[in-house]
Amino acid sequence: MTAGSAAATRPHNRRQIIVEAAGQVFSARGYHAASMEEIAAGVGISAAALYRHFPNKYALFAECANGMVDELVEVLDEWPAEAALRDVLLALVRVTVSHRTSGGLYRWEARYLERADRQVLRAKFGHVVERVTELVRREYPGPDERLRAVAALGAIGSITMHHTSIAQRRVEELLLTSALRVAATDPAAAARGTPPVELPAPPVPRTRRGEILAAAIPLFARDGFANVTNGQIAQAVGLAPSAIYRHYPGKVDILVAACLQAAALLAQAVDRTLHRVTDPREAVDALAAAYVAYCFEHNALTSVAEAEVAGLPDDLRRPLILAQREHIAVWEQQLRAVRPELDPRQARLLVHAAFGVVVEAGRALRWQDAPGRRDTVTALVTAALTL
Structure with missing residues (x-):
């Protein structure tokens, strides 16, 4: 095979493929237990080729940590302020489900980010929470509006923490219904x-x-x-x-x-x-x-x-x-x-x-x-x- 034909078969989105594969390994194994060799093997490249994209494991981990939340922010910002809570939550469900195998690193592994990177990630998630809180406040005003928004997002994010096999459409229906019920609940009365x-x-x-x-x-x-x-x-x-x-x-x-x-x-x-x-x-x-x-x-x-x-x-x-x-x-x-x-x-x-x-x-x-x-x-x- 010539150099030209090898280049022609190299995916144009190789970096994104690496990030997705690494996110799955970090989520399943933990940051410290994961290795660059294991991630490279999952992508089908050598460790040396992996280091051409990322100088070290931390740099790769930091990019993985921002993958899902960047999509959540992007999706949220596409919806107007008057959007229905149901529509916005469904969009968030779909992004989260698409990151199901890699999203688990947000709950526990993000603590291994350096302080500045952790603050950036926290700010992005804070934006998501505040936007959902605004929608909850508009549609279900009452006590604990922010807590209900956070809890609804917790119900959605739970899909990244287990491997139960179920049809995607049914996953979306169940998570959306669950999150909406949480958002609408008056905890004091319930x-x-x-x-x-x-x-x-x-x-x-x-x-x-x-x-x-x-x-x-x-x-x-x-x-x-x-x-x-x-x-x-x-x-x-x-x-x-x-x-x-x-x-x-x-x-x-x-x-x-x-x-x-x-x-x-x-x-x-x-x-x-x-x-x-x-x-x-x-x-x-x-x-x-x-x-x-x-x-x-x-x-x-x-x-x-x-x-x-x-x-x-x-x-x-x-x-x-x-x-x-x-x-x-x-x-x-x-x-x-x-x-x-x-x-x-x-x-x-x-x-x-x-x-x-x-x-x-x-x-x-x-x-x-x-x-x-x-x-x-x-x-x-x-x-x-x-x-």
């Missing part, structure tokens, strides 16, 4: 009658191993697992760094212990919640209340478990993924009992939408557990399930 929640008591570190775990969780949550050193963990406990290894073979074993603790606490919360319910609708309401309470109560632990699982080796991740699936199956079963028209995949998609509401609404509230906030978020969760 929250009346929220069932009481009895969470398991947080673990009390009674051993040095427990103290290490308790110290590591907030560090992982704040800085990301990859950025925390054993020395920092040891300092928080008052140990020499070498002493950590007497209790955990490595830092990853501390992370696994944190994820297992999160799964166990959530399973206990579900068991206590379902023990006293009498019908499926009550069960769904109770599951929503328990999950919201759990996320507020154990926010650092929950964020670590959700953000870091993807970067674990397959053998360590498998039991955690199984526990995740068992939890979702409980929701799915109860939701389908209330809404028998849903098939299992549709119910699963709505359950993930509800989880997306909790994450984004909780973040918007900075997880500050003021009176009534759990009830407000719970009301938005049940709205996402279109109940």
